[in-house]
Amino acid sequence: MATSPAESIVDAVGGPGNIESLTHCATRLRFQLRDSSNVDQSTVEAIPGVMGAVPQAGNRFQVVIGGAVQNVYNDINALPAMSGAGGGAVDEDDADSIKARERAKGPRGKVAWLDSLFEFLSDSFRPILGALLGASLFITFMALMATLGVIPAWNAPGVVLEPSWQFVNLMWQCVFIFLPLMVAYNAAKKVGADPWVGFAIMAVVMLPGFTGLADQEGAQQITFLGSDITTISVFGLPLTIFDYSSQVFPPLLMAGALGLLWKGLRKVIPENIQLIFVPFLAMLVMIPLTAFLIGPIGVYAGAGLANLLSSINSFSPFIFAIVIPLAYPFMVPLGLHWPINAIMLLNIQTLGYDFIQGPMGAWNFACFGATAGVLWIAWRARDKQMRQTATGALAAGLLGGISEPSLYGIHLRFKRIYPRMLVGCLVGGLIIGIGGGVKTQAFVFTSLLTIPAFDSVVLYGIAVLASFVVAMALVIISDYRTPEQRAEFEAQRDKAEAKLQSGSPAAATATSAAASGSATEAPAEARPGTATATLDKPGATDEVSAAFEIASPLDGTAVALSEVPDPVFGGGVMGPGVAIEPTGDTVVSPGAGTVAAAQPTGHAFGIELDNGVELLIHVGIDTVNLKGEGFEVHVKAGDRVEQGTPLVTFDRAVIEKAGYPLITPVIVLNGDAFATVDPVGLGPTTAGSPLLIVEK
Secondary structure, eight states, X not given: OOOSHHHXXXXXXXXXXXXXXXXXXXXXXXXXXXXXXXXXXXXXXXXXXXOEEEEETTTEEEEEOOTTHHHHHHHHHHSGGGSSSSSSOXXXXXXXXXXXXXXXXXXXXXXXXXXXXXXXXXXXXXXXXXXXXXXXXXXXXXXXXXXXXXXXXTTSTTOOOOHHHXXXXXXXXXXXXXXXXXXXXXXXXXXXXXXXXXXXHHHHTTSHHHHHGGGSTTOEEEEETTEEEEXXXXXXXXXXXXXXXXXXXXXXXXXXHHHHHHHHHHHHSOGGGHHHHHHHHHHXXXXXXXXXXXXXHHHHHHXXXXXXXXXXXXXXXXXXXXXXXXXXXXXXXXXXXXXHHHXXXXXXXXXXXXXXXXXXXXXXXXXXXXXXXXXXHHHHHTOHHHHHHHHHHHHHHHHHOOOHHHIIIIIXXXXXXXXXXXXXXXXXXXXXXXXXXXXXXXXXXXXXXXXXXXXXXXXXXXXXXXHHHHHHXXXXXXXXXXXXXXXXXXXXXXXXXHHHHHOOHHHHHHHHHHHHTOXXXXXXXXXXTOEEOOOOSTTSOOOOOXXXXXXXXXXXXXXXXXXXSSHHHHTTSSOSEEEEEXXXXXXXXXXXXXXXXXXXXXXXXXXXXXXXXXXXXXXXSSGGGGTTTTEXXXXXXXXXXXXXXXXXXXXXXXXXXXXXXXXXXXXXXXXXXXXXXXXXXXXXXXXXXXXXXXXX
């Protein structure tokens, strides 16, 4: 009986035994499954907290979570079923080694190989997205100050800022200057090597002493591929001196070679001395190899790609400004945007500006505009699930420049959105192209907050506004759903609302019988967990209908399940029941039975009552993310409980401060085994008072 999103996701992908490895990126869980053929995408997408699911080649399966992906990843790995030997998920350090071993058994096809490459690129950058986002806002602030005339052109050659502004400038330089070290750490970890060894190898070529070799006697300037470079003889070999600040291709290539060497060394060196000699020999080989060969190759490879795109842009900025926003909606799902991000950084380092981010902004804002259109329709259609998804995705986009929640949570699930979004991309690209292009002297995420970072703020602002408005308007006019999808949703919504307005069928029947005087005597007040009998008219055959009343597990106000701000609970996917807006802070057992599941985080409990009801009590929404903070659990799985036995005490202040709803669904998981499951009534309730009527 799965009672948490983590357990539900594991069950939906085939259980622990079907999970070969598990990693995650900025918004997605990345499963490598043994067999993905039986995984139902719609079942996965119905799980609370899941924004979408993306099947891939090679038995790969991605589950889109959004910003809480790290918490869900941790919760999955914390499950007892995932820690045993012989199948199940492994921790992130071991996951990539397992995947590498499986790949070594034989090729799985071209697409799977490309998936592996793009996962490597994604996971090399993903952990530092927060630092990059923060640095981009510092850059935007400096650009805004220069535009307002508060400071001179902060990044122009020869400009010296006063010490206060120099210090502010260091706040973003710390990220981009040392970016190769961050990438080296993540990439080395991704390929199964010691990440700190990868960090140390890349750090050698970034030491002041390394670049200082260019000033030593014997250093000479040569021209290579049209560029002046400095070399010096080291042990009789020419060592090329580069400034590796902000470079990303050298650490990626270094990590790829290090991963192969690391695995080879672990095979040939005895296990009891690997801790010493594997790192030592890896550094002994990789430091010279990186300094003499891999580093220069990475610099020239990046420069070559950058020059290719620069040539296209120089040949026709108009065409370039149109192609980039039209290509990005297809590049991002494949992971192809990561190499382009690296080229943006290289452009800023070599040219002093980047010409890709401006047209890319047209795509981003068209994406966010389409999401805004979906949000508009969701509000109008009273679609709580989509309203929540679109609100979160739009906030992530407009404030952070992150498109994945919109793309995976909405756009790829509703195919009507893409053509309308592409029109927005085209309009924005046309405006930028007609205006002669847009440049920026900094690497930023294209959001509302970073608009001042572009050299032509007016042109860029008009372009992204047009992209946003056009995509939004087209989605609103034509809807993001097919007529069949819209009709199906409206039928389900109307049915749920009609049931809420009509009240409890069981309560209505009892009221009608009492009013007509057909019962021979007033029914005794039922006690939770006991059976009651209702007799039909005198003279007729006595028909007995067994009805159980389930007691309330806590003090509060009972509300309809549809009020729960979660699509799976609110839509009745988990089963029928009711929700409680708690006024108390202690959850008790609603009857005699056995604890089937007690989450260590304290947010959810499964109770198998003696009357056959399987009950789920879920304290708050998304409170699993608190990882037990603010919860004091009183029982464990397998415990025998009676009505009123405390299950958990929670700290309302902790939950409210974290921003999670306190509303507590009480769900009958095996509702199909009963004729009806209805609230006794809505309104104030206390622990132990009747809450649900369950009729056999």
